[in-house]
Amino acid sequence: MSKRKSKETSSVNGECISQVQRILRERFCHQCPNGKLFGVQLQYKHLLELLKRTTIHGESNSALIIGPRGSGKTMLLNHVLKELMEVKQVRENLLQVHLNGLLQTNDKIALKEITRQLQMENVVGDKVFGSFAENLAFLLEALKKGDRDSSCPVLFILDEFDLFVHHKNQTLLYNLFDISQSAQTPVTVIGLTCRQDILELLEKRVKSRFSHRQIYLLNSFDFKQYLKIFKEQLSLPTEFLYKPFTQKWNKNVQSLSEDRTVQDVLRNHFHCSKDLRSLHMLLMLALSSITVSHPFMTGSDLLEASKLYRMDSKANIVHEFQKFIQRKAHSMYNFEKPVVMKAFEHLLQLELIKPIEGLSVRAQREYLLMKLLLDNNQIMDALQVYPNCPTDVKQWATSSLSWL
Amino acid sequence: MPNFEHPEYPEATLLHLESMVPCRESQVSSLLSVFGERQHFSFPSIFIYGHTSSGKTYVMQTLLETLELPHVFVNCVECFTSRLLLEEILTQLQNLSSENKHGSHVPCDTFNDFVRLFKQEIITQELQNQTVYIVLDKAEQLREMEANVLPGFLRLQEMTDRNVTVVFLSEIVWELFRPNTGCLEPFTLYFPDYSIVCRDLKELRHLAALNFTKYCEPVVRGEANERDTRRLWKNIESHLKKAMQTVYLREISSSQWERIQQDDGEPGHLKGLSAHAHVELPYYSKFLLIAAYLASYNPARTDKRFFLKHHGKIKKTNFLKKHEKTSNHLLGPKPFPLDRLLAILYSIVDNKVAPTANIFSQITSLVTLQLLTLVGHDDKLDGPKYKCTVSLDFIRAIARTVNFDIIKYLYDFL
Secondary structure (H helix, E strand, O other), X not given: OHHHHHHHXXXXXXXXXXXXXXXXXXXXXXXOOOOOOOOOHHHHHHHHHHHHHHXXXXXXXXXXXXXXXXXXXXXXXXXXXXXXXXXXXXXXXXXXXXXXXXXXXXXXXXHHHHHHHOOOHHHHOOOOOOOHHHXXXXXXXXXXXXXXXXXXXXEEEEEOHHHHOOOXXXXXXXXXXXXXXXOOOOEEEEEEEOOOOHHHHOOHHHHHHOOOXXXXXXXXOOHHHHHHHHHHHHOOOOOXXXXXXXXXXXXXXXXXXXXXXXXXXXXXXXXXXXXXXXXXXXXXXXXXXXXXXXXOOOHHHHHHHHHHHOOXXXXXXXXXXXXXXXXXXXXXXXXXXXXXXXXXXXXXXXXXXXXXXXXXXXOOHHHOOEEEOOOHHHHHHHHHHOOOOOHHHHHHHHHHHXXX | OOOOOOOOOOHHHHHHHHHHOOOOHHHHHHHHHHHOOOOOOOOOEEEEEEOOOOOHHHHHHHHHHHOOOOEEEEEOOOOOOHHHHXXXXXXXXXXXXXXOOOOOOOOOOOHHHHHHHHHHHHHHOOOOOOOEEEXXXXXXXXXXXXXXXXXXXXXXXXXXXOOEEEEEEEOOOHHHOOOOOOOXXXXXXXXXXXXXXXXXXXXXXXXXXXHHHHHHHHHHHOOOOOOOHXXXXXXXXXXXXXXXXXXXXXXXXXXXXXXXHHHOOOOOOOOOHHHHHOOOXXXXXXXXXXXXXXXXXXXXXXXXXXXXOOOOOOOOOHHHHHHOOOOHHHHOOOOEEHHHHHHHHHHHOOXXXXXXXXXXXXXXXXXXXOOEEEEOOOOOOXXXXXXXXXXXXXXXXHHHHOOOOHHHHOHHHO
């Protein structure tokens, strides 16, 4: 009887843990649109206002959202769009075109993608257009529905905006900003980029058509807010099925955020990189240690995750350096020159050394001047960790590197 | 009781997995915990790095096949252009659950098309509820393709809005991969070396297979028993040394090596490929080569001291000795004009040498043999410059055959 009961509770726990993992993993890895936003209220309002004006009042506009990697640009935009879609008028009328600089690498592909996303392939058919501008004008003209005078508002979202500026003549950008200034159709162009100097990359004629409206996301929260974000990100939503578990879990999270070790771990992390994406990665690593037998997160989980997250990669790889050092050591390993060359080439392959650029390419292999891509501390660390290192190699390295 | 614990997979599978990946338990358990359950999301990208033969490819393949996770495995050296790579991924994806293992070839030009076709394929294969893994081996080749391929794969989960994780396997550290304007950082995992004698499993296996029979010989001959490692080692040591010079450097093939083993007990002189580089040169060519070597490795200002009958003494003063940073032999050969070569030649050959066409044609043959190289444009007829590209050992051997003491004439050995 009791066995069955314990089996039930354990199976409940198994299912429960699985659901917890599912929700939190989606939150950390996949940026689900139900997540919360932190510290960007002003920007949120600004963007929402802008888009409302386009979609409801029919004004054309353009804006750039600028922020370092992982600061939440795409998330912000998605949140605003979600709120906007709750208005019936918008839901029925707004057309969205999502372009990405990594995918549409030239203007031709971009135009095809625009046609496809506006679902106008059969309208365009086999028509051949003289220029980009003509094609785009045709598309927008065709958006006018039968009896309406005005056409639907179109929202162009350009992710990785800084990649579009490298296209030939910046044609796509020129035309998009042009129609956002002049055309009858209400068009808004929103660009997302990580480069703060993006305006200098725009051509003069493109820049003059841009409204110069910039929204900055600068991760401007301090450590106290960071702790709060940590707590909120790790907590389970109150609608979660297994209520008693949720309460225990959230209480655990609360105590974690007050624990000294956890705060130290988070502070180290905060000083390295403030952005939320790296916080998510840390939490994801800690989350992967949660199982049925270990249902609540502890400080040591976070400590382990932190160690896993920031391993110094080069110190691991430098072990190969040993073979190269042995050439000079007067030890019983008398290696012939070709053997040393093979080891040297292995180092080259691992990219620990690199030939200096710009020198004559026709120099012989043995005489190419190389540059070492490590510094002395990394070499010393590697020597400490390397098992079975011959003592004379260690001594030689210590004597020649220590005075530096 | 397996070391791996996972709610989803039965114990038998996990035990089997454990037996197939010795010494890699901690890496595999990290990967297992990161993967999570089948339908859960995982990191959008994972970067695994470690030395040659540290087991990355093997462990990844074993893990994915044993747990029967839907995956695509591509080698970036085989598919060295982006088009080949993308088409290979799509083709393998098609074959994942179809009975007909030879699916039709899917043409895919750009990354844009790839994302679209990938999304469609996931729906056709009904894989929306499971994580699909794309494993890219030898990922360092991705840096040679178009600039959008690597960042695109790092963000594939976001761009396709599907449950997919891309795993990169490479020998090179992540810092050398990172694009200039940043990207979505992957989760990095390191595979440390196996802690046995030779760090290169492939080489070890190769050499061990070849030499094991020799190693066992004394035991077979009844001289020592199995535990007598010291004696076995003594026997094998000289043998391994020879092996290092030949098979390790791939100078003779393994079949040749095995044949030599079988033939005799005393290996004798093993002629590797590099031994065949020795050439027989005519008399004047040898002197030309010696003159070229001297011209390349001696600075021009010291010619007076070596080659004139009545020269002033050039002593290396203390000042020079202190400030001589590197010997010319470390820096490599320097180019010299034809006139200097001929001047040195006249002074080192005993009898008179006439500058006939014969001499000049011998210079050209030396260039063809790649013992000299022409520096600069070959259309400069009146002042060609050459460089001597032979090593010190080679030139000493040549000088010995004409009884010429070259060391006396080299500035570095003053």
